Amino acid sequence: MNKKNNPLLQQISIYIHWPFCLSKCPYCDFNSHVRTNFDYKKMISAYISEIHSIKNFIHDSPLEIGSIFFGGGTPSLMPPKFVEKIISTLERYWKFSDKLEISLEANPNSVDLVKFNGFKNAGVNRLSLGVQALNDKDLKFLGRSHTCNESLKALDIASKIFKKTSIDLIYGRPKQSTSDWELELSSALKLPINHISLYQLTIEKGTQFFTDARDKKFIMPNENYQNTMFNISNIITEQAGFTSYEISNYARPNFTCKHNLTYWLYKPYIGIGPGAHGRMPAKDGGRVATRMHSKPETWLDAVCSNGHGIAQKSAISAKERATEALILGLRLTEGINKKHFETNTGVKFNDAVIASEIKRLEEKNYIVNSEQKLKLTKHGRPLLNSILSHIVAYE
Ligand SMILES: C[S@@+](CC[C@H](N)C(=O)[O-])C[C@H]1O[C@@H](n2cnc3c(N)ncnc32)[C@H](O)[C@@H]1O
Ligand code: SF4
Known part of the structure; x- marks a missing residue:
């Protein structure tokens, strides 16, 4: 189907x-x-x-x-x-x-x-x-x-x-x-x-x-x-x-x-093998984060005992999802589609960013903020990390 x-x-x-x-x-x-x-x-x-x-x-x-x-x-x-x-x-x-x-x-x-x-x-x-x-x-x-x-x-x-x-x-x-x-x-x-x-x-x-x-x-x-x-x-x-x-x-x-x-689009994935990370889909539409043991020997022992090598497994809060989706999504040239962002994270886009900083960076021609999208300009792209540190609303 x-x-x-x-x-x-x-x-x-x-x-x-x-x-x-x-x-x-x-x-x-x-x-x-x-x-x-x-x-x-x-x-x-x-x-x-x-x-x-x-x-x-x-x-x-x-x-x-x-x-x-x-x-x-x-x-x-x-x-x-x-x-x-x-x-x-x-x-x-x-x-x-x-x-x-x-x-x-x-x-x-x-x-x-x-x-x-x-x-x-x-x-x-x-x-x-x-x-x-x-x-x-x-x-x-x-x-x-x-x-x-x-x-x-x-x-x-x-x-x-x-x-x-x-x-x-x-x-x-x-x-x-x-x-x-x-x-x-x-x-x-x-x-x-x-x-x-x-x-x-x-x-x-x-x-x-x-x-x-x-x-x-x-x-x-x-x-x-x-x-x-x-x-x-x-x-x-x-x-x-x-x-x-x-x-x-x-x-x-x-x-x-x-x-x-x-x-980058913050879609779900499963990570298998030593040190692999995952963002598995949760029943409520959110994500469950997984991290496997990194050292091959430790991972192998864990799988032999438990059937899996998971070292950490936890639900990701809506705020964490929003922050992750911002950090990853702004790497894309086409930027973040706000509607997809809201579907994938369950957080309103405007709650996830600091409006005054968005406005300031837009005036400096580092970002473009339209009704549908937020993206970096050519001048903003080399400054990704610094821009993120200013606009992300949740720590
Ligand atoms: C998982 S790694 C390597 C895949 C494969 N083992 C190899 O070395 O060809 C993926 C890529 O990350 C890049 N990379 C790894 N460490 C880096 C570093 N410190 N700075 C820049 N690029 C790095 C390399 O280009 C590498 O091919
Ligand atoms: S150590 Fe291994 S994974 Fe890392 S860059 Fe070299 S070959 Fe690739």
């Missing part, structure tokens, strides 16, 4: 976290772990048990899966038969949308033709490759264990197998000039991709780069310089036919990432 036949049918997305990597990149604070030995067989049974438990936690309303995202860590290290088992388990419990998008993140050094074909046969139809930089010197600085040629080879294979291909690049690296970035991004946009994510290098607490930056082993570009690079990114991507639909994401027409839009 589709939505037309059943107006109560709600779309949901599934995030599957695979927490292992071959090595730890010095900038990365994602839940990723290097293990030489692990009981992977036990691990896959645990994913299946967790899906089963979560299914029983969700109230009984008609749901259909619109997207599945295998993220990490490095999910391209998963054997394709694990991916297939997870997808077929999900299909046993929920209906799949006709337009189901199944994305998988891959590292250029953990894939080959056979593996990519295996993922495709398992059901994956969108591949996102962590290219990060298009020169070997910067790849080395970023602690990546692949070369630029290896990335290009992996992408070439991927583009012949998957209709939807995306790459990630990190910019704002120490000593990277604006003209270096212009050239690098222009070459990237000529690659066989229809989506690109461009992330400014951020120095996260607890990472090797945090210590290195503190010890002045390298100097990060200042904020103004980063903003210039951001503006350059917007111009060059647009010239190449990519639309900037979110602060860090650009797509050719009809190739936006369905899964990530779930987050």
